[in-house]
Amino acid sequence: MNNSTELTQHTPVKSEKSKNKIAVKASIEFVTASDVKQWITEQAQALGFADCGFLSVHHPLFAKQMDQLQQWLDKGFEGQLQFMHNNHHLRANPDQLVVGAKTIISVRMDYLTQAPTPRTVEDNNQPNQGIIARYARGRDYHKTMRSRLKQLALNIEAMLPEWQHLNIGSEKEFIFRPFSDSAPIFERPIADAAGLGWTGKHTLLINKQAGSFFVLGELFLSLELPDDTPVKEHCGSCSACIDICPTQAIVAPYQLNAAACISYLTIEHDGIIDTKYRRAIGNRVFGCDDCQLICPWNRYANLATVDDFAPRHKLDSSSLLELWEWQEAEFLKNTQGSPLRRTGYVNFLRNIAIGLGNANASLETVEQLQSKLGIHNPMLDDHIEWALLEQQNKLAAQ
Numbered sequence: 025m026n027n028s029t030e031l032t033q034h035t036p037v038k039s040e041k042s043k044n045k046i047a048v049k050a051s052i053e054f055v056t057a058s059d060v061k062q063w064i065t066e067q068a069q070a071l072g073f074a075d076c077g078f079l080s081v082h083h084p085l086f087a088k089q090m091d092q093l094q095q096w097l098d099k100g101f102e103g104q105l106q107f108m109h110n111n112h113h114l115r116a117n118p119d120q121l122v123v124g125a126k127t128i129i130s131v132r133m134d135y136l137t138q139a140p141t142p143r144t145v146e147d148n149n150q151p152n153q154g155i156i157a158r159y160a161r162g163r164d165y166h167k168t169m170r171s172r173l174k175q176l177a178l179n180i181e182a183m184l185p186e187w188q189h190l191n192i193g194s195e196k197e198f199i200f201r202p203f204s205d206s207a208p209i210f211e212r213p214i215a216d217a218a219g220l221g222w223t224g225k226h227t228l229l230i231n232k233q234a235g236s237f238f239v240l241g242e243l244f245l246s247l248e249l250p251d252d253t254p255v256k257e258h259c260g261s262c263s264a265c266i267d268i269c270p271t272q273a274i275v276a277p278y279q280l281n282a283a284a285c286i287s288y289l290t291i292e293h294d295g296i297i298d299t300k301y302r303r304a305i306g307n308r309v310f311g312c313d314d315c316q317l318i319c320p321w322n323r324y325a326n327l328a329t330v331d332d333f334a335p336r337h338k339l340d341s342s343s344l345l346e347l348w349e350w351q352e353a354e355f356l357k358n359t360q361g362s363p364l365r366r367t368g369y370v371n372f373l374r375n376i377a378i379g380l381g382n383a384n385a386s387l388e389t390v391e392q393l394q395s396k397l398g399i400h401n402p403m404l405d406d407h408i409e410w411a412l413l414e415q416q417n418k419l420a421a422q
Contacts, residue, residue: 057192057249064129067179071172072330073131074238075231077218077252081119081128081244085217089210090116096279103283104293111208118244121207124199125244129176130211130218132231132238133169134326135159135333138340142323145268145314148306152383154347154376157287157311159239160363161339163332166204167361169241173202177243193248204241211240222257225277226265226315232258235325236316258321265315270304274315286312290375291366296403302378302410307344309375310364336362344379347372348392370400374407381411385418 052059061078068076079085090112102108114121118128136158140146147155159165177200187194203209216223220240221231230236232255259277266274273284282288286308289297297305316322328334337358338346350358352369359365364372373396380389393408393415 054186054190057190060187060190060192060247061249061252063183064176064180068129068131068176071176072133073172073176073241074134074234074326074329075220076129076131077215077220078249079128079130079214079218079251080248081122081125083217083251085213086116086118086210089213099281101279101281101283103288105282105288107208115208115210118209121209122199122201122244124197124246125201126193126246126248127244128214128218129173129243129245130215130220131169131173131241131243132215132220132229132234133165133241133330134234134238134328135162135165135330136237136325136327137162137334139325139327140317140322143264143318143320145317147308147313147317151307152343152345153307154309154342154344154379155307155312156309156339156364157313158237158340159333160310161333161335163336163361164363164365165239165332166206166363168330168332169204169239170202170206173204173241173243174200177202177245180245180247187247193246196246199244199246201244202241203244204239209242211242214242215240217251217254219252219255222255222259223278224257224265224319224321225259225263226269226274226319227278227280228316230259230319230321232321233324235322236319237322237325262320264318264320268314268318270306270312270314271301286314294371296406297374297378299410302407303382303414305375305378306382307379309344309347309372309379310367339364344376344383345389345392348376348380348396370404373400374404377404377407377411381407381414383415385415385422387419390415390419 052063054060065076097108119125181198184194184198205211212223212229215221215229221229224230224236228236266277271284271286273281275281286305289301289305290308290310355369355372377393380393383389390412393412397405397408
């Protein structure tokens with residue numbers, strides 16, 4: 025899940041033009057506001073974003089999304105995501121989130137470093153490997169996204185004098201603020217409305233030319249630029265993502281019970297994971313890619329152009345036992361600047377314990393599980409004991 029960061033500071037940046045004299049060459053003649061949008065898109069792509077779209081902070085989608093959010097919350101699908109109950113006034117009124125903002129630039133960034141085999145879940149063929157969601161194997165994308173969005177804003181600022189004849193607010197004080205999963209923002213609906221793709225039945229955004237293996241970000245700014253338009257959805261009668269979900273978290277097309285989603289359970293959920301989900305979690309120790317791997321549109325998935333997504337510390341190829349052997353100091357070292365920090369060490373061990381319970385029968389696995397019994401807390405012991413029982417039953421059946 026990528027909608028899980030708490031509210032942070034939202035003070036807009038009032039840029040000082042004297043400090044931001046960035047030489048940016050214009051590739052087109054600025055006759056209309058649409059020319060400005062084209063230029064910004066070119067700049068965004070040069071910074072590593074695959075595409076961008078534009079949407080007014082006053083777009084009617086926000087009221088509709090508030091109704092849908094409340095229906096989702098009423099069903100109890102949020103699990104421990106209590107922040108989803110907060111700051112509804114900011115979700116509904118993004119102009120209050122960044123005072124002075126007029127337009128939201130929505131961007132997407134591809135993150136795959138290796139193309140998976142289309143329409144298969146290869147992760148299931150490696151039961152002894154610790155599977156980490158592909159977006160999380162490198163550097164924390166939130167930092168990468170925000171720093172490049174800030175650079176995009178500075179590039180825009182340098183061009184403001186060129187646009188003063190267009191009546192888009194370029195003569196006024198320039199205000200901007202970048203976000204990436206870091207505020208109460210309807211991130212995916214904004215990207216949908218801005219034409220970056222359509223919302224799939226798994227509730228992720230799908231792009232016809234690029235699949236769904238990308239992350240999203242937003243740049244709020246004070247320029248008034250025309251809205252882009254949404255694209256037609258192309259899921260048709262396909263239900264592959266619904267059918268493949270190990271925990272049946274996609275309860276209906278376009279409806280996700282986050283509390284049952286493996287991404288939520290292994291990242292956001294704190295404490296004991298219900299036994300009814302443990303076998304279904306398999307060897308997934310941080311996130312889950314199944315609904316994307318099976319999606320036919322991901323045969324068009326693009327590879328990352330940003331080096332930050334390259335796997336670090338063998339996070340794309342480590343066995344469950346290798347990860348299990350990490351001491352806390354090693355966990356903190358190997359997850360510095362990584363999304364994996366979000367779980368915390370003990371919850372990370374909890375996830376690995378479940379994976380070891382689901383791994384192939386092995387006396388070494390039993391010994392390694394026993395080595396951490398009684399060391400941390402009763403919550404972790406609960407999962408270790410479950411894993412030991414699973415392993416012992418499989419050994420007995422051999």
